[in-house]
Amino acid sequence: MKRLIGVAVALVAAGVIMSPPVAHAADIVIPINTVIRAGQGYGPGDEILLETVSTGAYEGRTCSVRAVGQNQTSVHRDNNLIVASGGYTSILYDVERSPGAITEGPPITLGPVVTVTLQMGPRADGWFSAGINVELTCEAPPPPPPTPEASAMGACVENTFVVTVTNTGEVAVSGDVETYGSFSLDPGQSASFDILDKAPGDTVTVTYDQEIPADTVTVLDCENPPPPPPPPPPEEPVIGALAFAPVCQADTPYIDYEIEVSGTDATTATLTFFDLDGNQVDQFTNMPFSGRVLWPGASVDPPDWPGWRLNADGFWEPDPSDARLRDGLTILVEVNPSATAPVQYPPATEACNSPPPPPGTPPTTQPPAPPSPQPGLPVTGRRTTYGSIAGGFLLALGAALVLVARRPTPA
DSSP: OEEEOSOEEEOEETTEEOOOOOTTOOOEEEEEOOOOEEEEEEOTTOEEEEEEEEOGGGTTOEEEEEEEEOOOOSSOSOOEEEEEETTEEEEEOSOOOSTTOEEEEEEEEOOSEEEEEEEOOTTOOEEEEEOEEEEEEEOOOOOOOOOOOEEEEEEEETTEEEEEEEEOSSSOEEEEETTTEEEEEOTTOEEEEEEOSOOTTOEEEEEESSSOOOEEEEOOOSSSOOOOOOOOOOOOOEEEEEEEEEEEETTEEEEEEEEEEESOOOOOEEEEEEETTSOEEEEEEEEOSEEEEEOTTOBTTTTBOTTEEEOTTSOEEEOTTSGGGGGOEEEEEEOSSOOOOOOOOOOOOGGGSSOOOOTTOOOSSOOOOOOOOOTTOOEESOOOOOTTSSSOOOOOOOSOOEEOOOOOOOO
16 A cells, blocks of 8 residues: 655755756765654555655766665664656665664666655554655766867968868868868868869858858959958057256256157157247257257357357357347157147246356447346256346247158158
């Protein structure tokens, strides 16, 4: 006599519904947790159904079977446990129900459901106690078979159109290239076929014996190949930073400068100086991106300052021919290629404003007093006190520095 005592439940592990198996997983232990049950009126050979469990994604797995005792009773230990699934039956004889006691049975292959049944032994005395859990240890799923992969492409080789098939997967592949031949390739191998009777624009079909989509290759005109694509345009040059500062050293005016340029391989620049009327007054070529240049109109040996000249009598007097240079400059910086940017210049101090009088002789012309010192001009070297000579040289660039682009004419 078989009586239904358990209820059907989902296959669970540690209280959580089991998800589908993951490829290459380790062996999986599936506990079927029965509640401690008791009943009366059962005799030898009676069967009590404890659990019916759906196997779900684990169907088809081969699993070992064991029972784990959950309670201690005084009844006879000659009851059996029957675990059945998919036509397979595992009988665990004389199940030990002491807490933690293990009773093992033969493995089974899972069908759609697993049933756990308690079979009363020959000494059954009318009642039962079923404090037993069942554990199924199922083998890990086999890894999925590798997917065959291959590709075909065409190219011109010495004026002949050639189709090349390459096995890009992990298993051997085979197939045909229309009527040009068949191939059988191990992983990583390639096979090439000369296409001699197709016109440019025709297609060549490559089919595979495996479940790989066919490839269609278009024939190229190998005798009249298209011109190569034009090279990418050069990167636009950019001037990232500029620094221009007037400097007075040993009473001689200079301009310190620093240029940062990107987007070009050039390492030198051309500096062209213009007065505020647009007249070119000086030019420096092949200059590094940082350095020092003499202020236009100034000279170290013989000494000279813009706006002054030494007359025949050995005296300094105002010189209107280059006095305009004291009012400011526009500097054109050319880097091939280049970019544009404005820069303002600070006013000068009096250290470089005027030349010294000749030794022992007062000047014949009394110029007006030099302009008041203004901040912004660093002074190095010696400092003289020739403030009595008029028309002090103003070291200021009143106009903006302009950088213009100039690209070379293509050869």
